Amino acid sequence: MLQKGRASKVTIFLNEDTPRHLGTLCDAVMTFLLHKGVAGATATRAMAGFGSHRALHSTGMEARAEHLPVRIEFIEEAGKVGEILPALEAMVTDGIIEVQETTVVKAANYERPEPQAPPVVHRGAARMMRVYLGESDRWQGMPLYEAIVQRLRMVDVAGTTVYRGVLGYGAKGHTHKSGRLPFSHDLPVMISVVDTAERIERAIAEIEGMMQDGLIVLSDVEAIRVTHGAAEGPAEAHPGSGDAIR
Numbered sequence: 001m002l003q004k005g006r007a008s009k010v011t012i013f014l015n016e017d018t019p020r021h022l023g024t025l026c027d028a029v030m031t032f033l034l035h036k037g038v039a040g041a042t043a044t045r046a047m048a049g050f051g052s053h054r055a056l057h058s059t060g061m062e063a064r065a066e067h068l069p070v071r072i073e074f075i076e077e078a079g080k081v082g083e084i085l086p087a088l089e090a091m092v093t094d095g096i097i098e099v100q101e102t103t104v105v106k107a108a109n110y111e112r113p114e115p116q117a118p119p120v121v122h123r124g125a126a127r128m129m130r131v132y133l134g135e136s137d138r139w140q141g142m143p144l145y146e147a148i149v150q151r152l153r154m155v156d157v158a159g160t161t162v163y164r165g166v167l168g169y170g171a172k173g174h175t176h177k178s179g180r181l182p183f184s185h186d187l188p189v190m191i192s193v194v195d196t197a198e199r200i201e202r203a204i205a206e207i208e209g210m211m212q213d214g215l216i217v218l219s220d221v222e223a224i225r226v227t228h229g230a231a232e233g234p235a236e237a238h239p240g241s242g243d244a245i246r
Contacts, residue, residue, distance in 0.1 A: 001039070001107075002039035002040075002075065002076060002077065002104060002107045003077070003104070003107055004104050004105065004106060004107050005103065005104060006078065006101065006102075006103060006104075007075050007076060007077055007078065007101075007102055007103070007104045008075070008076060008077070008078045008081040008099055008100070008101060008102065009073065009074075009075045009099070009100045009101075009102040010073070010074055010075075010076070010081055010085075010088075010097065010098070010099050011071060011072070011073045011097075011098040011099075011100075012029060012071070012072040012073075012088065012092060012095060012096070012097050012098075013069060013070075013071055013095050013096040013097075013098070014026060014029075014069070014070055014072070014092060014094065014095035014096075015068070015069060015070065015094070015095070016045060016068050016069070016070045018094055018095070020091070025091065025092070025095075026043055026070050026072065028091060029072055029088070029091060029092070030043060030072065032084075032087065032088070032091065033072075033074060033084075036080075036083075036084050037080075038074050038076055038080070038084070039074070039075065039076055039107075040074060040075075041072060041073065041074035042072070042073050042074070043070055043071070043072045044070070044071045044073075045068055045069075045070055046068050046069045046070070046071065047068075048068075075102060075104065078101075081099065085097075085099070116228055117228070119226045119227065119228050120226070120227050120228070121224065121225070121226050122223075122224070122225040122226075122227065123222060123223070123224050123225075124222070124223055125220065125221075125222060125223075126194050126195060126196060126197075126220075126221055126222070126223040127194070127195065127196065127197045127200045127218060127219070127220055127221065128192065128193070128194050128218070128219045128220075128221045129192075129193040129194075129195075129200050129203065129204065129216065129217070129218055130190055130191070130192055130193075130216070130217045130219075131148065131190065131191040131193075131207065131211075131214065131215070131216050131217075132188065132189075132190050132214055132215040132216075132217070133145060133188075133189050133191075133211060133213070133214035133215075134187075134188065134189065134213070134214075135164065135187045135188070135189050137189075137211075137212070137213065137214070139210050144210065144211070145162055145189045145191060147210060148160075148191055148207050148210060149162060149191065151206050151207055151210070152193060152203055152206070152207070154206075155199070155202055155203055155206055156199070157193055157195050157199055157200075157203055158194065158195045158199070159193070159194070159195075160191055160192065160193050161191070161192045161193075162189060162190070162191050162192075163189065163190045163191075163192065164187055164188075164189055165187050165188035165189065165190070166187070194221065194223060200218065204216060
């Protein structure tokens with residue numbers, strides 16, 4: 001792990017198309033550095049250049065664009081550089097390897113997170129309430145589904161989820177479908193709630209007077225709630241929203 005202080009900077013100059021086994025030398029060097037645990041390495045491709053062969057290569061020269069110079073640079077502790085340098089010298093048979101002393105002022109090392117404790121699973125009986133209404137239904141100047149969600153939050157319901165339908169019809173037999181036609185403004189909406197039976201009954205008492213045309217459906221369910229870290233209580237207390245239902 002690279003630390004703050006004295007270190008070595010290694011720069012390798014080679015050609016982009018220099019072969020190495022079934023790939024390129026550039027890819028082979030980068031893979032080698034990764035497997036050796038080097039803190040980090042960067043390969044950059046030049047726009048133009050020439051070397052000992054005295055041939056100019058440039059991105060503007062289509063015939064010579066694939067032979068552009070590549071620069072690989074990395075910084076590591078001097079001891080580690082000394083260990084891997086002989087292998088790099090054997091790999092780079094046509095190029096230049098430069099080593100310079102440098103000073104690391106700040107090393108932003110990645111710290112692996114500590115392993116978490118296994119998740120805690122809470123299971124318990126709960127009740128699911130589904131409320132069916134229309135998107136255009138209103139309550140005191142605001143959409144009814146928004147007003148219901150606010151009211152459920154006020155009575156300390158664990159969580160709610162609102163689903164907007166894309167196609168449906170109700171008791172009146174009118175078909176509603178998403179799209180650009182006028183009848184798409186009254187799409188079906190469903191509000192799903194899961195909590196204890198006591199809280200659900202209290203929620204029904206709060207919202208049934210707000211609805212003029214809709215449906216409330218109840219189901220007995222088993223809630224499975226997964227938490228990490230400190231538990232917040234049994235599943236019966238706050239089973240959560242409909243996403244936690246089995």
